Amino acid sequence: xxxxxxxxxxxxxxxxxxxxxxxxxxxxxxxxxxxxxxxxxxxxxxxxxxxxxxxxxxxxxxxxxxxxxxxxxxxxxxxxxxxxxxxxxxxxxxxxxxxxxxxxxxxxxxxxxxxxxxxxxxxxxxxxxxxxxxxxxxxxxxxxxxxxxxxxxxxxxxxxxxxxxxxxxxxxxxxxxxxxxxxxxxxxxxxxxxxxxxxxxxxxxxxxxxxxxxxxxxxxxxxxxxxxxxxxxxxxxxxxxxxxxxxxxxxxxxxxxxxxxxxxxxxxxxxxxxxxxxxxxxxxxxxxxxxxxxxxxxxxxxxxxxxxxxxxxxxxxxxxxxxxxxxxxxxxxxxxxxxxxxxxxxxxxxxxxxxxxxxxxxxxxxxxxxxxxxxxxxxxxxxxxxxxxxxxxxxxxxxxxxxxxxxxxxxxxxxxxxxxx
Amino acid sequence: xxxxxxxxxxxxxxxxxxxxxxxxxxxxxxxxxxxxxxxxxxxxxxxxxxxxxxxxxxxxxxxxxxxxxxxxxxxxxxxxxxxxxxxxxxxxxxxxxxxxxxxxxxxxxxxxxxxxxxxxxxxxxxxxxxxxxxxxxxxxxxxxxxxxxxxxxxxxxxxxxxxxxxxxxxxxxxxxxxxxxxxxxxxxxxxxxxxxxxxxxxxxxxxxxxxxxxxxxxxxxxxxxxxxxxxxxxxxxxxxxxxxxxxxxxxxxxxx
Ligand SMILES: Nc1ncnc2c1ncn2[C@@H]1O[C@H](COP(=O)(O)OP(=O)(O)OP(=O)(O)O)[C@@H](O)[C@H]1O
Ligand SMILES: [Mg+2]
Numbered sequence: 001x002x003x004x005x006x007x008x009x010x011x012x013x014x015x016x017x018x019x020x021x022x023x024x025x026x027x028x029x030x031x032x033x034x035x036x037x038x039x040x041x042x043x044x045x046x047x048x049x050x051x052x053x054x055x056x057x058x059x060x061x062x063x064x065x066x067x068x069x070x071x072x073x074x075x076x077x078x079x080x081x082x083x084x085x086x087x088x089x090x091x092x093x094x095x096x097x098x099x100x101x102x103x104x105x106x107x108x109x110x111x112x113x114x115x116x117x118x119x120x121x122x123x124x125x126x127x128x129x130x131x132x133x134x135x136x137x138x139x140x141x142x143x144x145x146x147x148x149x150x151x152x153x154x155x156x157x158x159x160x161x162x163x164x165x166x167x168x169x170x171x172x173x174x175x176x177x178x179x180x181x182x183x184x185x186x187x188x189x190x191x192x193x194x195x196x197x198x199x200x201x202x203x204x205x206x207x208x209x210x211x212x213x214x215x216x217x218x219x220x221x222x223x224x225x226x227x228x229x230x231x232x233x234x235x236x237x238x239x240x241x242x243x244x245x246x247x248x249x250x251x252x253x254x255x256x257x258x259x260x261x262x263x264x265x266x267x268x269x270x271x272x273x274x275x276x277x278x279x280x281x282x283x284x285x286x287x288x289x290x291x292x293x294x295x296x297x298x299x300x301x302x303x304x305x306x307x308x309x310x311x312x313x314x315x316x317x318x319x320x321x322x323x324x325x326x327x328x329x330x331x332x333x334x335x336x337x338x339x340x341x342x343x344x345x346x347x348x349x350x351x352x353x354x355x356x357x358x359x360x361x362x363x364x365x366x367x368x369x370x371x372x373x374x375x376x377x378x379x380x381x382x383x384x385x386x387x388x389x390x391x392x393x394x395x396x397x398x399x400x401x402x403x404x405x406x407x408x409x410x411x412x413x414x415x416x417x418x419x420x421x
Numbered sequence: 422x423x424x425x426x427x428x429x430x431x432x433x434x435x436x437x438x439x440x441x442x443x444x445x446x447x448x449x450x451x452x453x454x455x456x457x458x459x460x461x462x463x464x465x466x467x468x469x470x471x472x473x474x475x476x477x478x479x480x481x482x483x484x485x486x487x488x489x490x491x492x493x494x495x496x497x498x499x500x501x502x503x504x505x506x507x508x509x510x511x512x513x514x515x516x517x518x519x520x521x522x523x524x525x526x527x528x529x530x531x532x533x534x535x536x537x538x539x540x541x542x543x544x545x546x547x548x549x550x551x552x553x554x555x556x557x558x559x560x561x562x563x564x565x566x567x568x569x570x571x572x573x574x575x576x577x578x579x580x581x582x583x584x585x586x587x588x589x590x591x592x593x594x595x596x597x598x599x600x601x602x603x604x605x606x607x608x609x610x611x612x613x614x615x616x617x618x619x620x621x622x623x624x625x626x627x628x629x630x631x632x633x634x635x636x637x638x639x640x641x642x643x644x645x646x647x648x649x650x651x652x653x654x655x656x657x658x659x660x661x662x663x664x665x666x667x668x669x670x671x672x673x674x675x676x677x
Contacts, residue, residue, distance in 0.1 A: 020508065021499060021508040021511065021512060022497075025511060025512055026511055028515040028543065029511050029515050029542045030510070030511050030514070030542065031542065031543055031544025032541060032544070036544075043529070043530070043534070044529055047529035048529060329527055329528070332525050333527075333538075334510070335484075335486055335513070335519060336514065336519075336538055336539050336542065337510055337511070337513060337514025337539060338510070339507055339510045339511075340506065340510075415487075416481065416486055416487055418486075419477075419481070419486070
């Protein structure tokens, strides 16, 4: 009678229930603290090394991937910065006007060169859109002709593109002034013509025009195309092609000034029609790094997420299996006096210990792989601060998430389960 | 509290009033019905009955491993049916120690760790826990096996470890379900001696058996037959004599 009344009324039942078990009995047991449970979990996990290893495998792989990807993206960022081509980042090119109405002139280049931040600037363009000319070493003998393209370059442009000669010398601004009929040969062009040295001032002939070769260009950092071409001063170019080609002004700036010169350059080059002149400015190093970093890390974060999902699933799956195998053991613990909470805690902590193990293993393996990978890319391995702490914590978190459902399953096992095995 | 514990039940440690247990299923099995009796502190009680009669069912209800579906069961005056699972677990851990036919040791734990389990639940400090565990292992003569895993011990040794575990925390009641069922006669006698010694020290001993010889060693016996519990071994003997008659007639038939 009394019993049924107590069971139906929820509020009264709570009040009565607390009073039902004498306090002395209540406090006699159930003193299994979280530390003691963790200790039990540690023992349980360490005595089942086979199962533990398989269980931790997924997390190990996930954390390994986490460490490798984070390490690599940090190192990649770093190497983008350090191997960033300093020359490229300081080169600005200007174009504008039409072939009949050129806007880019020597006078404009002279004004541009005076801008603060400009190291050097010059006019440079290809003749006839790189259409090759017949070039010969004898005036009326086409037996050892070569087909070569021509590049027109002012003396300052040669400096700007970083050209150097292996034989002879460059022409200077006097060449244009005094209408000197001279030419430089890129070393490939020189080979094609069979010229190895400018000693004796060899001559070349093009469309009946005689040019004296005064130097052979063996390198040009900013414009490797000229190595295969004949390079002539603007005056010579105008005689050969009529001077109707689209011109380019190339300028080298101080580090960090490229953007500024890109904005100011058109006003210096042609104060009357600055908007008709377009500047090509290289992307700044920070922009470039950000681009590389985002494209890399988007992919990597996706991989990391997938890895962690695999880690969670592998712990969860194997723990669920092991709960079924351990029904009798868990029932026994219940019979001995483990409350449902104690069981849930035990299983959760076991999963977390396994996760931690996977985290530690993954961090170690990840570090090794990452250093090897960075080395093969010739990057300096950069380890993001905190990753050594974050990675194992990630393992524990994986275990904690993976352990929830198994803990819930284990909690529902009754003491009677111990007796049915 | 005092209102719930009647004047009569207050004296007894365990008191059953028309306890029944029906296992749900197709068909439902009424394994225990209208069991009414009391057990006092420090008593020694044998429960005897044939296989399938409901002995284990009764013992599991007594030990709070299982819940009765009918009637009222009080432990030290506490009405068990009203307790939430949490409190029932506390009560079980405080009052009962179990020894089953199989030893049910945790396979991954050594003998000592198995014995320490109920002690840990009491929040006992390491030194006291180890001392108690050693004491219990010494009392079953297994101090030399403390560091052994169950798989490295014989069945009899495992059973003695299970007894050490059941008595280490000094429960009020020791519940045994055919503890000697898997043991040879000699080992069985050792185990029984241990259990009686625990009883002498003040632990209530309740043992399920289907062996009349063992039951006779107890001052009090109860029989279970088809889920009905009665005082004394008479009902069991009546059933047993039928079996003997049957065996006799079979033997007679085969010799003829
Ligand atoms: N979980 C269960 N579900 C359904 N029926 C059960 C369950 N457990 C026991 N039974 C039935 O209840 C009856 C009593 O079982 P119990 O285990 O108590 O017998 P027992 O006397 O201990 O037998 P034994 O000597 O063989 O151990 C049996 O008929 C059995 O089939
Ligand atoms: Mg039984």
